[in-house]
Amino acid sequence: MTSSRPRPATIGDIARRAGVSTAAVSYVLNDAPGGARIPEETRERVRAAADEMGYVPGAGARSLRTGARDLVLYVRSDAAQGPLASEFLHGLSRALRGLGYTLMQYGAERDRGLEAARAWAALRPAAVLADDDRLTRAGVELLAKGGVPVVGLGSDPERARGTGLSTLVMDHxxxxxxxxxxxxxxxxxxxxxxxxxxxxxxxxxxxxxxxxxxxxxxxxxxxxxxxxxxxxxxxxxxxxxxxxxxxxxxxxxxxxxxxxxxxxxxxxxxxxxxxxxxxxxxxxxxxxxxxxxxxxxxxMDGESSSATALRIAEVIAGGAEVHLSPWTPVPVRRAT
Amino acid sequence: MTSSRPRPATIGDIARRAGVSTAAVSYVLNDAPGGARIPEETRERVRAAADEMGYVPGAGARSLRTGARDLVLYVRSDAAQGPLASEFLHGLSRALRGLGYTLMQYGAERDRGLEAARAWAALRPAAVLADDDRLTRAGVELLAKGGVPVVGLGSDPERARGTGLSTLVMDHxxxxxxxxxxxxxxxxxxxxxxxxxxxxxxxxxxxxxxxxxxxxxxxxxxxxxxxxxxxxxxxxxxxxxxxxxxxxxxxxxxxxxxxxxxxxxxxxxxxxxxxxxxxxxxxxxxxxxxxxxxxxxxxMDGESSSATALRIAEVIAGGAEVHLSPWTPVPVRRAT
Structure with missing residues (x-):
């Protein structure tokens, strides 16, 4: 049985439907200055074709065009999340969203090291946060070559210092x-x-x-x-x-x-x-x-998630290594 | 201050460094049949340049080439995850991994409807799982136009039937x-x-x-x-x-x-x-x-996560609407 399943529309598909060149489609959909001479009637035909076909530019293509890379990838180890980690990530996700980033997480039970770093780099993220046991020095270096800063969660700041790896730790x-x-x-x-x-x-x-x-x-x-x-x-x-x-x-x-x-x-x-x-x-x-x-x-008292997100955003924007430990333990007395 | 930050290497960069055409780079790195006549010495030069520059093909580009789209996107509502959901997702992630898919999740506190569906489509996922309150009919239709099946978590199967929206529900x-x-x-x-x-x-x-x-x-x-x-x-x-x-x-x-x-x-x-x-x-x-x-x-007794993942993989592979409710409630008697 062959699949009759649709695939995402390309600018080639839109060009064929609208009867124009792919360059013209690209000019119109990107509102590029080079397309200023394209008549409004043609522009409308292109836009209508794009709408009908449900055209959405791929994030990869869009990134190459604008240089904007707004995906922050969080690579988790295999453990299911505890309530505290879940709450912190929720706050971090919200705060990063406010700064124009999207935090995406995935549980990588086996992925670590160089091969894994290649897969993460392929997603063209703005930054990678990873539980320390997912990282190797070679992996961090590969990502750095592509301009992707890495924050190791729970990584030893002393060992990381000077390697380009930022760290975010809780002081156990x-x-x-x-x-x-x-x-x-x-x-x-x-x-x-x-x-x-x-x-x-x-x-x-x-x-x-x-x-x-x-x-x-x-x-x-x-x-x-x-x-x-x-x-x-x-x-x-x-x-x-x-x-x-x-x-x-x-x-x-x-x-x-x-x-x-x-x-x-x-x-x-x-x-x-x-x-x-x-x-x-x-x-x-x-x-x-x-x-x-x-x-x-x-x-664990400390900076709000949004303050921590701001510090992580600095890493993303500036690429400089930082070492964060934003929490201070405070005893809470109840029965004992 | 201008940023000296690197960007991911392109095949153009590799071609310049190796002194060959971009077509030759593409042939070599993709092991494409059309490049069979390229001498081994040139191949090695291209591979060395790619290694030195930390070249990683973008996932978008790779998807266009192979037709493989292995990202399954899970769009969560704003609530932090409870332990049960966390465990289930962990199992689902592991099972999908075994089938060649990567489950990525992100918490979308405000994103819903058509505009959100556009952002999800831009990531070129193999499928979208989303908490029901993130979905609208227009969003599901947009994704379907691009060949992206949608599974609504907690969506009403009766209302979904015939719309192309698959559902995965717990029978509360x-x-x-x-x-x-x-x-x-x-x-x-x-x-x-x-x-x-x-x-x-x-x-x-x-x-x-x-x-x-x-x-x-x-x-x-x-x-x-x-x-x-x-x-x-x-x-x-x-x-x-x-x-x-x-x-x-x-x-x-x-x-x-x-x-x-x-x-x-x-x-x-x-x-x-x-x-x-x-x-x-x-x-x-x-x-x-x-x-x-x-x-x-x-x-909640039921199919293992891997059985549920297999059913979801069917949706991804076949695009057919399915309605899953894989859990059966069983009372556990302790003090009461």
Whole structure:
């Protein structure tokens, strides 16, 4: 069976229908100065043909003509988005829109490195934002050759400095430090921290744990660290271990969601929260206010998405390397 | 200050550097049969120049050449994604990738209708998926003229039938019916259902409430309906109202997250759950197993994302209108 499916109309199609040259079509549709002598009647015929055929210039062709390249590509790793990332991207998308850019995202589960960078470059974006694990130096260089600046989300600013790669990071060590100081400030000296098992959360978790250790060292407190998967079963195992070896007094549960699972497991084990064990999450999701007792957390205060978008727009416009870390962790006290 | 920023290399640039015609460059880089007589030495010079200059053909140009159009565009409304949608899209993206398509999404807070459809068409996608509120009939027609099939997410299949618009819907009435039957099956005859205040959830919520009404009618039960915003304060108001007018025996909280807020407010008011008030959510998120008592819910069973992707790939390949509703709601009993 052959397909009778239409294809996008070209200026050649319009020229044939209107009985003029393709150059004339191009002059008329682009309102180009060179076409000033084309009679109005011909112009109308061309415009009518374009309308009838649903003509839309391809973005590639339009970019070559005007030099405008307004697509900002965000290449995500394979993880489904958490609520915080989803909200930030929503705000960033809105702010970039206000500056004339369109943020498009796609989840690239396997794509990384040079081959992937080629595919991104083919879309002729104004800039590429990418989760750090999608990037290699060769890929960043290929994009730079084509004038496409790259912002690595979560990329190490120290390693990036001078390579042309801009970075946008959340300071996970500072989050852990804020949580640890909050627990130490409640007088707790026997702390525990949870480390998510497996990528992509493990690297961030490791940084957060380091922050808890720093806060504990300041206060003369001890920290036990426990691997945990994002499941009720794994939370129950962590709590069972605590009941054998002795309950910690204060727990940092990596984020609100892991902490929510720990809270359920603690209550199931008959542990009183916060009287026996205090618990603090991170992200300050609405979830904290669903749980009973309500969950203490660490909120990320900072520049609005629009301020961050402006900084990213500077990268796009100027091509200069910048290193952004626009968030400051602030403890939010609830039950603990 | 003039920008010294590079632009993507063209075949003209490569031709100049290699000292050959642009036609020769095109033959070599495309491995075209017409270039069979070009000496290997020249071929190597062209390839070297292309590598040095970081040449990447634009996706638009490549599409025109091969007829391959592998971009599937997903146009989202303004709401940040919930966890269920995020997971589904992740699976769909992976499955489409396996079929040679790249799913790209962008949040179009204001874009809808004909003008928006023009911008989408300019990207020369293989297909457009769009949340129903982004679509108008004129926009769908414009895309169809260019051979771009459109799948409306949440679009009414009855209204779409015969217009060329394919649809992918979740049957919200069936979700409400499953929740209502679950509550009625526990023997409850005094039911309440929550309706999210404001778009985009309100339309779905209305369908779910209708489903609860159907189940209640079957069982001879009554249903009260209450507006609620997604906030602890609004949940507390709903519960305060119940305490004045008498507690319902069974509550459908629209989804797991609204139900989580209601559970917190019920416990704060000293109401015993499920002994005094039973509660059921929808989506069966991990959240259900964080809450205590654990939240009953409605899970969406159905075709895997890859099966749904195959059906969407059929639309892309064949252009035929299809109407998909691949999920079946199944109650999950926990505390209630």
């Amino acid at each position: 060590r500072a989050i852990g430090r804020a949580a640890g100081r909050h627990l130490a400030g409640r007088g707790y000296r026997d702390l525990a921290a949870v480390l998510p098992a497996g990528p992509p959360l493990r690297a961030m978790g490791g940084e957060r744990v380091e922050g808890v250790r720093e806060a504990a060292a300041e206060a003369g407190a001890a920290v036990r660290v426990h691997d945990m998967a994002y499941s009720p079963e794994s939370a129950a195992e962590v709590v069972a271990g605590w009941r054998e070896e002795g309950l910690p007094r204060g727990v940092f549960g990596y984020n609100d969601e892991f902490s929510g699972l720990l809270l359920g497991a603690l209550l199931d084990a008959g542990v009183r929260v916060p009287e026996e064990v205090g618990l603090v999450g991170a992200d300050d999701l609405v979830l904290c206010r669903m749980l009973r007792p309500a969950l203490s957390s660490v909120r | 009435r069936a979700i409400g019916r499953a929740a209502g039957r679950h509550l009625a099956g526990r023997g409850y005859r005094d039911l309440a259902a929550v309706l999210p205040a404001g778009p985009p959830l309100r339309a779905m919520g209305g369908e779910r409430v209708e489903g609860v009404r159907e189940a209640a009618a079957e069982a001879g039960a009554a249903v009260r309906v209450h507006d609620m915003a997604y906030s602890p304060e609004s949940a507390a108001e709903v519960v305060a109202g119940w305490r004045e007018e008498g507690l319902p025996r069974g509550v459908f909280g629209y989804n797991d997250e609204f139900s989580g807020l209601l559970l917190g407010a019920l416990l704060d008011a000293g109401v015993r759950v499920p002994e005094e008030v039973g509660l059921v959510g929808a989506d069966d998120l991990v959240l259900c197993r964080m809450l205590r008592p654990a939240l009953s819910s409605v899970r």
